Amino acid sequence: MIGQDNTLAKPSAEPAAALAIWLKLLSAGPIAILLALIVVLSIAAPNFLTPRNISNILAQTAVIAVVAMGQHLVILTRGIDLSVGSNLALATVLGALTWHTTGSDILTVLAMLASGAGVGAINGMFYTFGRLPHPFIITLATLSIAKGTALQLADGRAIPGMPDAIKFLGGGSVLGVPASFFVVLGVAGLILLMARRMVWGRWIYAVGGKPEAALRMGIPVRGVLISTYVMAGLCAGVGAVLLAGRTDAGSPLFGNLLELDTIAAVIIGGASFLGGRGHIGHALVGAVMIGVIRNALNLLNVDIFFQLIAIGVVIVLAVEADVLRTYLEGRVRTLRAARLQ
Template sequence: MSPRETKRVLGTAEPAIDTDHSDGTNAIGIRIGLRILRTGPAFILVALVIIMAGLNEYFLTVRNLQNLFTQTAMIATLALGQLLVIVVRGVDVSVGSILGLTVVLSGLMMQAGFENGLVHIAVFISAGALFGLFNGFMIVKGGIPQPLIVTVATLGIGRGLALLLSGGTEHIGMTPVVQVAGSGSVLGIPVPAILVGAVTLCLAVLTLKTLWGRWIFAVGGNPDVAGWLGVPRDRVVMSCYMISGAMAGIAGIIYAGRTDAASPLAGVGMELDAVTAVIIGGASLFGGRGHIVNALIGALIIGVIRNGLNLMSVSPFWEAIAIGISILFALELDVLRRYLEEKLRARAARAMR
């Protein structure tokens, strides 16, 4: 789609970007357009919520929103970890399997009669982190610079281990702490939503305010330069996979708590939702660009589409189509953003003359 056509489609959002004369207003128009586009995913989410609320009076009820947040919490948690990996030019498709494996480990501990909640939580998170670290290690130190291939392999290994350890059967009944984490609520707010909020806050501070956060964008944006400027590139990349694994462990807690069971099939296919959420959230698959909050918004967009279509009793087959369309829409918004930035840059260069 040429930029000109894109503009026509979205003409209402960006007035006054079409003319090449009358410099002042034109630049302002571009700026306003960019401002809107940079909030891109939030813009889509608000529009979707308005549409869904208009189509179904049940959508904005407290009960449904609680439901929506609980349903979305797992995808959101996985997406937050996935964002880090994608920022450093990788991808982690093993997160669904990591989730399943941590759930099974917790189930095995229950079967062995070991019910200390804090230990369960620690096992979920540290087993996930270890698995993630293994992914990162294979990619960086193992010399296999194709994250997709490596994590496809560990996706199989993780799921296989989960099935093997559980004997292919589901254990019912999890420890109380896990139950609360997955299905409890505080003042009407589901605990999974609170967990996601806390994790988002932590990762937002880490990525935006700390040295490590600066480094992941440097490594993703220009790995060679980051390397020769003294950024510990390998460790930065491995840390991202490790956090992605830990996030899968946290998503595992929510899964086990919601279902009150440890199924070896927990999390099958969720890796695609996680990657989708990150892409809808505007992160670049070429690395170096992305925002934690936008990954959360991406997950919410998927959640709203699913929940809304569900409420309207639309065939679930439409769901996949709707999510596919929103990916393409988000990518086109990004194309438009880049076009406008280029235009603004050319203008600035001319102004410097």
């Protein structure tokens, strides 16, 4: 009788199973929404799925996608990088100046990559060794510093001219596919390899999941944090190469609101501000979703100001989905623990 009472007292497995199904649906939500958008827009705008328009979408989202992947690494550690847009602008200006000074393709690319990584290193070191309460502070500061430096170096104007190699990467194509798309794939593959096959990747998830526990485990938390901001800056440098190549110029006005686009891409794609959860596909799905929405609204002749509203609404929905996912995960763990008791 006692054994029967204990059995009856145990929670049913059905609620936990139902919640687990909802969690899977939420995880697949961004991809499902993207596919639904593509289907609806292909009906609403007949020229949406034409090869030329698809190529335009891939080219237009390449910069956001690359920079968002670096932002994703920072968000995995519960951080944020507000400087990526200004960092990109400064990198394009330094690249243009290097090209006009040296005439070297390689040095021009290296200048942009080094500039991006350098700003990222400053962010990471000031955040960790300066014991700042949140990276919002230092990255907001470098946003202003990098933008001001770019404006000063360029005298507030765009600097025309880029090497042919950079123009190909940013604006060329291979068999009708934008060359920038292959750059995005290359960066994604490299980051995925580093995150999945190197201990560094496991450290990032550990630091983002439970920083205090990671420190007790002997993980070099400061080094991990600095490396993620360097990677975010390096991705901004790669984005600078693509944008400078596409526009054949370096400009201090590039990258305006890019930090918001990249954060939106990561969150819309399904990553969490709470850190320690997500994969690089989140940033790519979010970037493509932003590109698809903007492209479709342009094709439908929707006012450009409404695009900002649409992206904002999608961000709110994505954040609420993250909150719901966190709540459901907690409920599933509670129910499973109760069943084991």
